[in-house]
Amino acid sequence: MTDRPDPFDALRRPVVPLAPRPAFVASLRRRLQEELNMVPTDDQTAGGAGAAGAAGAAQLVMVHLRVGNADRAMAFFGALLDWQGERVEFEDHVSYYTTNTETTVRMLDDPGAPAVVPNYGVADVGAVVQAIGAAGGQVTQGEPNPDGSGWARGTDDQGLPLLVFRPGRHYESAPPTREATGEVGLVFLREDAARAERFYGPVLGWQLSRSDPASHYFDAVPKVGIFDEAAAFGHEVEPDATLYLSVDALAPALARVEELGGQAGPGAQDMGPYFSARCTDDQGTEFGLIATTLEGPPDTS
Amino acid sequence: MRSEAGTGAALLDVYDRAVPQVYGYLYGRCRDVPTAEDLTSETLLAAVRAGKTSIPWMIGVARHKLVDHWRRRARDERLVARIVDQPIAMDDPWAVRLDSLRVADVLARMGGHHRAALTLRYVDGLPVPEVAGVLGRTVHATEALLVRARAAFRKLYESGEGDD
Numbered sequence: 001m002t003d004r005p006d007p008f009d010a011l012r013r014p015v016v017p018l019a020p021r022p023a024f025v026a027s028l029r030r031r032l033q034e035e036l037n038m039v040p041t042d043d044q045t046a047g048g049a050g051a052a053g054a055a056g057a058a059q060l061v062m063v064h065l066r067v068g069n070a071d072r073a074m075a076f077f078g079a080l081l082d083w084q085g086e087r088v089e090f091e092d093h094v095s096y097y098t099t100n101t102e103t104t105v106r107m108l109d110d111p112g113a114p115a116v117v118p119n120y121g122v123a124d125v126g127a128v129v130q131a132i133g134a135a136g137g138q139v140t141q142g143e144p145n146p147d148g149s150g151w152a153r154g155t156d157d158q159g160l161p162l163l164v165f166r167p168g169r170h171y172e173s174a175p176p177t178r179e180a181t182g183e184v185g186l187v188f189l190r191e192d193a194a195r196a197e198r199f200y201g202p203v204l205g206w207q208l209s210r211s212d213p214a215s216h217y218f219d220a221v222p223k224v225g226i227f228d229e230a231a232a233f234g235h236e237v238e239p240d241a242t243l244y245l246s247v248d249a250l251a252p253a254l255a256r257v258e259e260l261g262g263q264a265g266p267g268a269q270d271m272g273p274y275f276s277a278r279c280t281d282d283q284g285t286e287f288g289l290i291a292t293t294l295e296g297p298p299d300t301s
Numbered sequence: 302m303r304s305e306a307g308t309g310a311a312l313l314d315v316y317d318r319a320v321p322q323v324y325g326y327l328y329g330r331c332r333d334v335p336t337a338e339d340l341t342s343e344t345l346l347a348a349v350r351a352g353k354t355s356i357p358w359m360i361g362v363a364r365h366k367l368v369d370h371w372r373r374r375a376r377d378e379r380l381v382a383r384i385v386d387q388p389i390a391m392d393d394p395w396a397v398r399l400d401s402l403r404v405a406d407v408l409a410r411m412g413g414h415h416r417a418a419l420t421l422r423y424v425d426g427l428p429v430p431e432v433a434g435v436l437g438r439t440v441h442a443t444e445a446l447l448v449r450a451r452a453a454f455r456k457l458y459e460s461g462e463g464d465d
Contacts, residue, residue: 008451010399011408011423015360018325024338025320028345032316035349209318211325219321292332294406 015211018274019222022102058128058204060223061167062104062119063184063243068283070094070109076281077107079260080253081182081245100176103184103223105243114161115286116241117153118187118224120204121167124148128164131203132156157199158191158239164204182253185246185274185290186223191239193218193228242278244288250275251294257281268294315354316345322356323363330367330420332409340366364425368435371413399458407457415450422447 019025067073070087074096077083085096085107096107122128126144129152133139142152151165189196193208193216200206200220208218208226216232219225229237247253254264254277261282268275276290323344328337344363353359408416408424421432433443 007399008419008423008454011404011419012426013329013424015322015326016329017321018328019321020324020328020338020341021334024341028320028342029313029317031342032313032345032349035346036312207318209321211322222321292328292334294403 014215017209017211017219019219022222025222057206057221058120058122058164059221060103060118060184060187061121061165062106062163063187064106064108064113064117064119064163065243065285065287066111066113066115067107067109067281067285070096070107072283073107073109073281073285076260076262076283077105077182080256080262081247082178082180083182084176084178084180098180100178100180101183105184114241116187116243117161117163118189118241119163119165122164122204123166125150125152125164125166128152128203135199135203137162137199137203156191156196156203158195160189160191160239160241182245182247182289184223184243186225186244186288188242188244188288189220189224189226189239190229190237190241191226192230193226196220196226242286242288244276244290246274247289247291249293249295250277250289250291253289253291254279257289312349312354316349319348319354319356319359320345323359326360327363327367330424331370332405336370340370364421365435368417368421371417374413403458407454410457411450411453414446415453418443418446418450419454 065073071094074083074085074087078085082100083098083105084100085098085105088095088097093108093110095109098105098107125142125148126146127148129139129142129144132152132154136157137155139152139154141154142150144150144152149166151163153161153163155161196218197206197208200208204221206220208220210216210218216228217225218228250268254268257264257279263280265278265288268277274290274292275294276288278286278288280286320341324337324341327340327344328334331337331340340363343366344359347362348354348359408419411419417436418432421427421435422429427435429443429447430440432447433440436443436446438446
């Protein structure tokens with residue numbers, strides 16, 4: 001008939017791990033515990049947004065995003081994703097903390113801050129501070145308390161920033177009045193995966209996993225992934241972190257980015273379970289968008 | 302519950318790691334959060350009850366559950382008769398390079414039987430006899446179904462191009 005390649009071969013998709021909604025994971029975990037005749041405990045929900053995931057592993061609970069002007073950033077992301085936030089002035093800088101997202105985003109106007117800082121919830125800040133140093137990282141600032149509470153910021157052994165704190169009821173913000181249409185989808189870390197596993201294993205209890213032994217992308221905990229780009233493409237890569245925000249459909253969100261004065265990236269990429277694109281806001285802040293569909297919910301009629 | 306994996310806590314740790322794999326498999330193919338969540342729950346509970354900790358085993362269970370889901374949906378939508386009544390189209394060579402960004406949307410618009418057959422054969426990459434086994438059909442009937450499914454996919458894909 002023909003020796004041309006079969007176009008249907010393009011349908012092939014490997015199994016790509018995907019973090020479900022934390023509420024679903026927490027619910028399923030309770031059901032599994034019941035099946036295993038285990039008594040469900042509250043320790044899986046003690047970490048705020050870190051309700052789901054491997055037992056004991058520190059979860060992502062907040063992300064710091066460096067922006068130009070925080071008021072403009074709040075206006076941009078509010079218009080793009082229906083975010084609501086609380087304005088905080090501290091040490092000559094303005095921040096907005098989102099109040100209607102599952103994972104809090106802090107938009108900070110400090111030009112000296114790293115572009116993206118993932119914040120992880122831990123049970124004992126002091127122990128993590130010690131582990132960071134022992135694993136080759138650096139703690140640059142912090143207030144660990146004897147009872148395990150407090151916070152600390154620093155870098156991992158490859159220079160990527162991180163912040164750890166013990167979540168608690170430190171502050172009650174005003175209740176949101178609308179639902180966000182965009183969430184923290186993924187903090188995408190580009191660094192050496194083997195080194196990352198050696199660092200984050202003892203420090204945060206992570207165990208990296210991947211769907212395919214040939215893949216260079218690893219899942220760490222829900223909403224955090226590590227891509228070993230140097231291993232994948234054979235060139236030097238400066239470690240960095242990118243915040244991807246999840247939306248229902250990619251194309252309308254990209255159009256909205258442009259309407260609001262931002263720039264949508266060079267095109268959507270099919271990442272298997274979702275589509276993604278890099279963008280900038282109207283001040284040049286880099287971020288990414290991910291969605292499970294391009295144009296909208298599939299027509300199941 | 303007893304198994305080679307040991308205590309409940311160790312088992313729970315195994316299942317914690319399996320959830321993103323099973324959910325990723327299911328969501329990547331059905332593109333529907335409620336369906337993926339329901340079938341992930343069913344799969345994990347089946348694994349716990351069977352004392353199984355192998356992720357490939359769970360993916361296999363998830364695959365069967367997804368096909369059952371599509372089969373039920375096809376029945377509900379009275380698509381069975383339509384599919385059975387359709388003549389077998391010529392499976393002529395199709396010289397096109399599929400736009401991977403649109404493939405998922407086209408698959409999502411297909412009827413349950415066609416979607417199941419194409420997913421198993423091409424998305425999962427199973428050989429036809431294994432597709433037949435999962436679908437509970439003979440190899441010959443599966444080949445015929447795949448011919449119809451390919452033709453239906455092509456029709457939808459090409460009609461979509463005209464809408465752009």
